[in-house]
Amino acid sequence: MPKLKRSESDERATDFVESLDRGLRLLQCFGTNAGPMTLSDLARAAGLPRATARRMLLTLQYGGFVSGDGKLFSLTPHVLTLAASYLRSNQLVTVLQPVLDRVATAANEISSLAVLDGDDVVFIARGGPARVFSSGLEIGYRLPAFCTSVGRAMLGQLDDIELLERLKRMKREALTPQTVTEPKALLARIVADRVQGYALVDREAEPHFRSISVPVRRYDNVIVAAINMGAHVDRVPAKELVVRFLPLLCEGAESVGTQLL
Known part of the structure; x- marks a missing residue:
C-alpha cells in the first residue's frame, strides 16, 4: 500500500516545537512591566503553569538571556543579540x-x-x-x-x-x-x-x-x-x-x- 503523503498542515503540526514557542512568549512578557518581574507575574502574562515558566526561565538564564535570583527575573543585554542579528541580516x-x-x-x-x-x-x-x-x-x-x-x-x-x-x-x-x-x-x-x-x-x-x-x-x-x-x-x-x-x-x-x- 503506498505511503500517504503528509499535508503541509500536518507537517507544521509535527515540526512545531512547543517548548521553544513557550520560551519566546516568556521573553516577550518582560516588556509588559518596567523592571524585574516575579515568576508568578511572568507565568500569568505568558499563560503558562508556574512550574513550566520556572523551567523556561532557568533555561533562558543558562543561555544568558535572563538573570534572576529565583524570585525576580530580568532580561540581560544578551537579548539584544537577537535584534542585532535581525538588523544585520x-x-x-x-x-x-x-x-x-x-x-x-x-x-x-x-x-x-x-x-x-x-x-x-x-x-x-x-x-x-x-x-x-x-x-x-x-x-x-x-x-x-x-x-x-x-x-x-x-x-x-x-x-x-x-x-x-x-x-x-x-x-x-x-x-x-x-x-x-x-x-x-x-x-x-x-x-x-x-x-x-x-x-x-x-x-x-x-x-x-x-x-x-x-x-x-x-x-x-x-x-x-x-x-x-x-x-x-x-x-x-x-x-x-x-x-x-x-x-x-x-x-x-x-x-x-x-x-x-
Whole structure:
C-alpha cells in the first residue's frame, strides 16, 4: 500500500516545537512591566503553569538571556543579540540606510524606515542629519498601523474589500483626539493615499506630531516597507511636508526598487 503523503498542515503540526514557542512568549512578557518581574507575574502574562515558566526561565538564564535570583527575573543585554542579528541580516536595512541618511541630511530632519508586523508598524532603521539625534522614533518602536503614515502607506497595497475587513478586525483605539477609528473613514483615507502615492497623518498617532510617508516597493512592485519624515506641528506645517519632504522620500524609495528581492 503506498505511503500517504503528509499535508503541509500536518507537517507544521509535527515540526512545531512547543517548548521553544513557550520560551519566546516568556521573553516577550518582560516588556509588559518596567523592571524585574516575579515568576508568578511572568507565568500569568505568558499563560503558562508556574512550574513550566520556572523551567523556561532557568533555561533562558543558562543561555544568558535572563538573570534572576529565583524570585525576580530580568532580561540581560544578551537579548539584544537577537535584534542585532535581525538588523544585520535584513536586506531592507542594508539597502535603505544610505537612503535614509541622504534624505535626512538633505532635509535636516530625521527619517525612518518601518515594516508591518501584524496590525502594528515597527521602525527598523533611521537616518539623521549631522547633528546629534534629539528626538524621533527609536529603532524597535511600535505603533498601530491604522493611524500612522507608514502604516497607511503599506496597507494601501490591499484591495478595498480585504482592506476594509482587515481594518474591522484591528484594535482601533484613539491615541489622540484627532485619531480616525471608523473603518469606512479609514478606508477612504487609505484609498486616497494609494491614489496620490503618499500618506500624511496629522496628530493621529501622537498629539503634537505630523508625518508623511511613501511606500517602498521591491523589484516586482510589491510594497515591503515605508519610509517617512515627520516633525512637531509647531515647527513644520503640513504643506511643508508635501513641498519639501515628499520629493526627497519619493526619490529615495524609487532608487532602491531593483535592489530589493
